[in-house]
Amino acid sequence: MAIVSGEHSGRQRRAIDMESFVNIEGDHSLLALDEPEPFTLINDAGTARTLLLCDHASRRIPRSLDDLGLDELALRRHVACDIGAGDVTRKLSEILDAPALLAGYSRLVVDCNRHLSDPTAFRAVSDGEFVPGNHDLDAVAKKSRAQAIFYPYHQAISMCLTKFRQRGVAPAVIAIHSFTPIFNRTSRPWQIGVLWDRDDRIPRPLMDKLRRIPGTVVGDNEPYSGKLPADYTIDHHAEPAGLPHVSIEIRQDLIRTPAGVERWSAILGRAFGEILANDDLYSFLDSPAES
Ligand SMILES: [Zn+2]
Numbered sequence: 559m560a561i562v563s564g565e566h567s568g569r570q571r572r573a574i575d576m577e578s579f580v581n582i583e584g585d586h587s588l589l590a591l592d593e594p595e596p597f598t599l600i601n602d603a604g605t606a607r608t609l610l611l612c613d614h615a616s617r618r619i620p621r622s623l624d625d626l627g628l629d630e631l632a633l634r635r636h637v638a639c640d641i642g643a644g645d646v647t648r649k650l651s652e653i654l655d656a657p658a659l660l661a662g663y664s665r666l667v668v669d670c671n672r673h674l675s676d677p678t679a680f681r682a683v684s685d686g687e688f689v690p691g692n693h694d695l696d697a698v699a700k701k702s703r704a705q706a707i708f709y710p711y712h713q714a715i716s717m718c719l720t721k722f723r724q725r726g727v728a729p730a731v732i733a734i735h736s737f738t739p740i741f742n743r744t745s746r747p748w749q750i751g752v753l754w755d756r757d758d759r760i761p762r763p764l765m766d767k768l769r770r771i772p773g774t775v776v777g778d779n780e781p782y783s784g785k786l787p788a789d790y791t792i793d794h795h796a797e798p799a800g801l802p803h804v805s806i807e808i809r810q811d812l813i814r815t816p817a818g819v820e821r822w823s824a825i826l827g828r829a830f831g832e833i834l835a836n837d838d839l840y841s842f843l844d845s846p847a848e849s
Pocket of ligand 1: 613614640732735736
């Protein structure tokens with residue numbers, strides 16, 4: 559898995575660490591034959607020049623990992639998945655007629671939006687929740703999870719992007735996440751956050767449109783920053799290739815119910831619909847300006 563621009567030595571170092579995972583002998587039988595694929599691809603033939611991604615769509619744990627030692631209550635929490643994000647991704651795929659890839663297993667098994675060498679890729683503790691099955695994980699166990707879930711998901715993303723490029727299209731890449739309303743006992747004021755780093759082609763018009771909705775507080779790189787080096791999916795697939803991209807974070811209490819999913823998918827569908835209709839968007843950004 560070669561990566562990224564040579565200017566970030568930290569990222570380069572992580573890329574080399576990832577190579578070392580590939581060379582470790584591991585157990586290839588993490589997923590049983592009757593268990594779901596490591597990713598779900600929907601609307602593959604969609605007409606939009608856009609790929610939707612949801613890294614944290616699922617709370618599923620492979621049977622062989624015995625729920626990682628967690629009880630039902632813990633697995634229902636946001637630590638296992640981004641509540642509502644998968645549903646919004648599916649709905650947006652329909653509204654925009656865009657293909658979408660959703661990771662098929664919980665981020666507690668392996669976080670598909672982290673470099674594998676990042677300490678948070680296999681969390682032993684997440685928001686106060688101790689994860690017994692991740693305690694003292696050795697390299698072989700990590701490799702097994704990476705081979706079964708992380709690599710197939712990211713290879714699927716690469717293949718989808720290649721298909722666009724074979725048609726002469728520089729596709730837009732949109733990642734959908736959700737965040738908890740309260741963190742460290744503090745209420746988060748934003749309904750939605752727009753995460754970005756150097757490519758403002760989608761983020762700026764998107765924030766402008768969302769801010770016009772009365773009562774909407776839009777986070778500009780809140781509650782997380784798109785500049786954080788730990789994130790993986792956008793940093794690996796979209797940014798170095800110069801593809802137009804953005805990550806969205808939606809507050810979980812707003813998309814916990816089907817009605818909330820409908821409402822926020824419609825809001826995002828309208829906003830993205832106008833932005834993605836601009837033919838000038840679909841070009842490779844050669845040398846993003848340093849921020
Ligand atoms: Zn997420």
